[in-house]
């Protein structure tokens with residue numbers, strides 16, 4: 205099921221870029237009134253509901269997978285593998301969506317700090333009929349990826365292995381399209397032009413794509429006179445996530461888009477991209493996957509947004525990003541602000557029996573004892 209029905213194609217016409225349809229796009233935008241009121245903030249705030257991008261499994265990774273699955277199919281792949289931590293949303297999205305386009309899913313997984321948020325995902329990943337390779341540590345990846353490719357080829361499969369988060373220039377084009385989609389919603393009067401956009405950043409794919417797309421929209425005169433500033437909230441320590449890495453991927457995505465469109469306005473310089481990016485490292489806490497008090501507070505606040513589905517955030521990514529926005533709203537920092545909601549709010553499928561792998565079982569037992577308040581609320 206290839207699709208041309210995406211903002212990128214509406215703006216640039218036919219492009220030599222295959223995409224498959226996984227998401228129900230455009231995702232809605234809505235005011236964050238209940239959050240603003242609870243905080244008594246004078247700053248206006250909105251939300252882009254990418255959590256609603258699919259009823260199968262939503263969130264930000266759907267847009268990246270629309271491009272990467274198409275790339276896998278074009279290369280004749282039979283299997284597509286996600287690479288990520290035990291609680292990876294990218295891996296869950298791959299597992300649930302790949303069969304819809306005729307690909308067999310798999311995952312290369314490595315441990316992360318135990319949490320209830322991650323446990324919800326691992327329960328699905330561990331019980332589903334996917335080809336899993338479980339590592340003891342992420343540092344094994346450089347050896348594990350070639351091993352996975354070679355061993356699966358020997359079994360007659362044609363594997364396509366994605367890098368963590370799908371963070372390639374091609375994968376980022378899904379989020380260039382998302383920025384154009386937002387610009388079209390602004391142009392249609394669905395929301396005011398945001399002054400700044402707040403989003404969680406891990407692999408950098410989402411932020412890099414948005415950074416490029418916002419510039420292009422402004423250059424083409426769609427929605428914004430000036431591009432909104434992007435506030436990327438780090439959930440992994442430097443240098444795993446850094447402004448340099450975001451800008452590097454954005455520059456490569458921009459060059460790729462210029463080559464696909466032949467339009468020089470798609471080429472955005474490193475300096476221009478950097479000037480529009482703010483990396484906020486204040487919400488990381490004790491590290492990746494470790495819940496913070498500010499994140500939990502933001503989760504409770506955002507659960508006040510209830511339609512069309514409760515805005516349930518997670519402690520690893522979106523709760524920390526929301527906490528960065530809460531701090532700005534408390535300070536009445538001038539808006540309008542836009543929160544990019546990246547964690548799926550679609551109900552997860554029921555999971556089957558526990559895995560036999562003792563490492564996974566031990567990790568799951570520790571995660572179940574996380575002890576904090578629920579990490580996703582309002583389901």
Ligand SMILES: Cc1ncc(COP(=O)(O)O)c(C=O)c1O
Pocket residue numbers: 263264292293294369404405406407408409410411518521522546547548
């Ligand atoms: C819910 C959620 N939000 C934000 C991100 C960050 O996106 P990226 O990895 O593209 O930087 C991720 C990454 O997996 C995610 O799962």
